[in-house]
Amino acid sequence: MSAREIALRAIETRERRDIARALSLIEEGRYSEFSDILFGEPRAHVVGITGSPGVGKSSLINKLVQLLRKRGKTVAVIAIDPASPISGAALMGDRLRVRALDEGTFFRSISTPPEKALPLHAVLMVEFLDRAGFDYILIETPGVGQVNVDVCRIAHTTVVVIQPAAGDEIQALKSGIMEVGDIYVVNKADMPHAEVTALQLETIFRDAMRGKWKVRIIKTCTFSGQGVDTLVELLEERLSLLKKTSEFRSRVEERRWFIAERIMMDELSERIMAFLSRSRRSLSISGANPIELGRRLLQGFVAELCRE
Numbered sequence: 608m609s610a611r612e613i614a615l616r617a618i619e620t621r622e623r624r625d626i627a628r629a630l631s632l633i634e635e636g637r638y639s640e641f642s643d644i645l646f647g648e649p650r651a652h653v654v655g656i657t658g659s660p661g662v663g664k665s666s667l668i669n670k671l672v673q674l675l676r677k678r679g680k681t682v683a684v685i686a687i688d689p690a691s692p693i694s695g696a697a698l699m700g701d702r703l704r705v706r707a708l709d710e711g712t713f714f715r716s717i718s719t720p721p722e723k724a725l726p727l728h729a730v731l732m733v734e735f736l737d738r739a740g741f742d743y744i745l746i747e748t749p750g751v752g753q754v755n756v757d758v759c760r761i762a763h764t765t766v767v768v769i770q771p772a773a774g775d776e777i778q779a780l781k782s783g784i785m786e787v788g789d790i791y792v793v794n795k796a797d798m799p800h801a802e803v804t805a806l807q808l809e810t811i812f813r814d815a816m817r818g819k820w821k822v823r824i825i826k827t828c829t830f831s832g833q834g835v836d837t838l839v840e841l842l843e844e845r846l847s848l849l850k851k852t853s854e855f856r857s858r859v860e861e862r863r864w865f866i867a868e869r870i871m872m873d874e875l876s877e878r879i880m881a882f883l884s885r886s887r888r889s890l891s892i893s894g895a896n897p898i899e900l901g902r903r904l905l906q907g908f909v910a911e912l913c914r915e
């Protein structure tokens with residue numbers, strides 16, 4: 608079967624094995640072979656779930672998936688794990704994958720170096736999972752770095768998960784999370800300080816709005832399941848608001864701009880690298896002024912582009 612046939616089949620059957628094969632093609636960079644069927648009419652509610660390692664994002668997602676399934680929603684999860692720089696292995700993905708429930712759920716983990724931007728193939732996977740008909744696409748991301756900023760750009764809704772903290776820890780936390788969240792979840796509600804943390808966040812975000820959406824704070828415990836139903840309610844409430852306004856579409860447009868930008872930048876940087884390695888074979892740096900050489904290289908590169 609061609610790549611395109613594999614992708615078409617996955618969209619049609621919606622079977623986990625077929626979808627996994629199609630996503631692997633995307634990961635291998637073969638998305639151009641079926642780019643004409645990758646972008647459909649957007650339907651899925653794309654939710655970014657972010658927060659520092661250890662706050663309970665994966666545990667929360669597991670519970671959330673169960674509740675969404677009970678309501679008849681199909682759910683795909685993409686977990687973006689910081690790859691260990693030494694082994695290149697993902698740290699947290701496998702635990703999630705084992706928990707896949709039935710054909711209405713799909714789990715995939717992607718590992719990426721912590722300092723890198725959100726990989727293009729992760730966003731293309733979101734588009735594909737939307738084509739494959741999932742109602743919800745949840746993206747788990749470590750709460751730091753460029754990946755985090757990028758995820759806010761491609762999601763309809765951003766959920767920031769935090770754990771109970773003492774006073775000055777909350778102040779420190781504030782700086783990184785003020786702008787990004789539509790919903791703030793204080794997880795580990797069974798631990799001390801949970802109530803205080805939630806109250807402090809209530810104060811911080813008292814009048815905070817994201818467009819027409821009021822920022823919400825809730826408490827959850829993934830052991831008892833407390834509060835996870837409230838999270839589901841809020842996600843549904845937000846989805847209906849997004850759909851009532853033009854924001855559902857404008858968020859998808861932002862995601863598609865992200866893809867277009869990344870295609871341009873990634874292809875450009877590949878060509879620059881190729882140009883540089885060719886230039887190094889024919890030019891010598893000894894006796895040259897590196898600053899002037901850099902400018903000459905740029906001129907040479909642009910001239911080469913123009914000749915195409």
Ligand SMILES: Nc1nc2c(ncn2[C@@H]2O[C@H](COP(=O)(O)OP(=O)(O)O)[C@@H](O)[C@H]2O)c(=O)[nH]1
Pocket residue numbers: 658659660661662663664665666667699794795796797798827828829830
């Ligand atoms: N006390 C308590 N611990 C929790 C809760 N939810 C998750 N944890 C624990 O927090 C740790 C990290 O959880 P995990 O879901 O892997 O966090 P992630 O790194 O944010 O994905 C695990 O040991 C969980 O058992 C909770 O509601 N209460």
Ligand SMILES: [Mg+2]
Pocket residue numbers: 664665666699747
């Ligand atoms: Mg995790």
